[in-house]
Structure formats: structure tokens, C-alpha cells
Amino acid sequence: MHMTEIKWGIIGCGDVTEVKSGPAFNKAPNSSLVAVMRRDAAKAEDYAQRHGVPKWYSNADELINDPEVNAIYIATPPLQHEEFTIKSLAAGKPVYVEKPMALNSEAAKRMVVASNQYGIKLSVAHYRRLQPLFLKIKSLLEEQAIGDIRFIDLKMLQPQKSVIIASAESDWRTNPEIAGGGLFHDLAPHQLDLMLYYFGEIKTAHGIAVNQSGNGQVDDLVTGHILFENGVVFNGTWCFTVAEEQQLDRCEIFGTKGKISFPMFGHQIILTINGEDEKLDFLPLAHVEQPMIEKVVAYFLNQAENPCSGEEAVKTMELLDGFTNQLQKE
Secondary structure (H helix, E strand, C coil), X not given: CCCCCEEEEEECCCHHHHCCCCCHHHHCCCEEEEEEECCXXXXXXXXXXXXXXXXXXXXXXXXXXXXXXXXXXXXXXXXXXXXHHHHHHHCCCCEEECCCCCCCHHHXXXXXXXXXXXXXXXXXXXXXXXXXXXHHHHHHHHCCCXXXXXXXXXXXXXXXXXXXXXXXXXXXXXXXXXXXXXXXXXXXXXXXXXHHHHHCCEEEEEEEEECCCCCCCCCCEEEEEEEECCCCEEXXXXXXXXXXXXXXXXXXXXXXXXXXXXXXXXXXXEEEECCEEEEEEXXXXXXXXXXXXXXXHHHHCCCCXXXXXXXXXHHHHHHHHHHCCHHHHC
């Protein structure tokens, strides 16, 4: 079937869809948002009215089977990603699914199998790949602005009461049954996906994860190490219980001629060569997912490559599982 316009349905029109992604479905060319779904009917109706969406549902199957909807965006907590992705693909509808792709890498692999089995497209919302700041880093790496890459040092340090992520009514992000893990599973997918995007295939990876605070059931300190096939080494530290003044969001890429330093949740790259810092500033995007959604629309319309395939996103899930030893814990 040849589509000329993508008519989206959203399953799970919660926080992430208010500003980050939702409005972009109507702003992207050849794309419109025609239906939304939440289990809470009142909230679904409220979202539809505020965003001018013609239809709302409280049942996911009804949205999936709506004949007008020809593509589906899944923005539920990770627990439901696999089920709704596979149901949508079975209904012949391409899927754009939020990160992390699923509860774990096994579930993510089943989603890829379904996409291939049904011959229906699947893209994952590792949307930082297409933001100007991260594309600039990619081009700096490709033109060897800092020479040959040696290693990457990433630190994501936050005090226990942090507001970097959207707040949800019940904090499902720290419930492993719903999110797969804690804040690491919420924030690290972006970071690890970018490392794969920049540095390619992985030779080996391992990590350490501990719950040091004794609060809750999830790891609050994770370290991870990757050796890429090209010889580049990555070291990451994620700690969610540091002192307020130690809060840090920084990734540094070291090369033979200098260093590229940047935050994951910020707007400036610092390029250091011969001891000189050059600051490259970027404007905040109104809707952080818009560049990605535009590319996904083009992909679904056969006008572009897949900006982030299920196969690529599975590798990120394998890193999450590997660093937190989920593979051994099961």
C-alpha cells in the first residue's frame, strides 16, 4: 500500500508527548495526528481537546484498528512497548516507539523479529541523533577535528531530588517492573545510542551496577565500559545520589589533537585544540523530537533511510542489560 501522508495515532499520550514529541506530528511535512489513546479516558479526551486531535480512545486495540490511523507512536512506559509494537505491526501499521525500546533486550529482539516477519517498518525514538548539536559532533569526528579518537569519558551525576526528567504522577521510571531499571534506564539510552552512532560496532562491553542508597529496588550507581571494534574505549559513570553541588552532565571525547566536551541535556559544545577552547552554541529546539519525527515520516513514506532501526536500538538495550547485569540476574 502506498501512503502519501502519515496519519498518526499515539498510544500513551502522557508527559513526553505534551511538548517533546506530540506537536511535531502535526508540524512535520505530510504528517498529522489523528488519534490518541490513554487508559484514563478523561485524560485522553483532555489531551485531544487541548491539542486539537480529532479522536481519542481509552483502549489501545481500538486505536490500532482505527482504519484512518496508518502509523503508530508508542509512548507508554517501557513495560507495554513490546505488546503494543507487535500488535501494531501485526495490523500492518509502522511503529515509532519511545526509548528505551523495551523492558530488556530480549523483548526488543522480539519486536525486531515481528517487524521483519510482518514486513512492516519499525523506528526507535533515539531522537538526539538528528538534533543539530549531536550532528555537529558527528561531523567534527568525521573530519578528525580532534585527530584520532582515543577514549570517551561520560559522567551523569545527579542528587537524589533531581528534576531533569519529566515528572509523572507515580514515578514509574524507578519501578523496574515498568521501566526495566531506574533513572539509568531512562537517561542512558540516549547517551549509549549516540556512542553507537558515533563509534560503530562493539567488540566487548561490561559494567557494574549497585544500589548504594538502599532506597527502592533499582541501581543508583552504574558504570559501563565499551571497547569498540575501531579501538576506541568508552567509560561511563551514572550516579543518582551525589551532593547537590556535584551535579554534572558531561561527555568528553579525547583525541590525539584535542577534546570535544558536551552535555546530553544542554546546548553547547566546547571544542578544545592546542589548549584553546572554541564554544559552539545551539538554540534549544521547541520540540526535541521534531527532526527525528520528520525523518521517520520520510522513512515511512519511502523517501528516506530509517533514522534508527530496531536492530540498532537492540544494541543499546544489550548495553543497558549488560551494564546492569540483567543478563546474569534473570
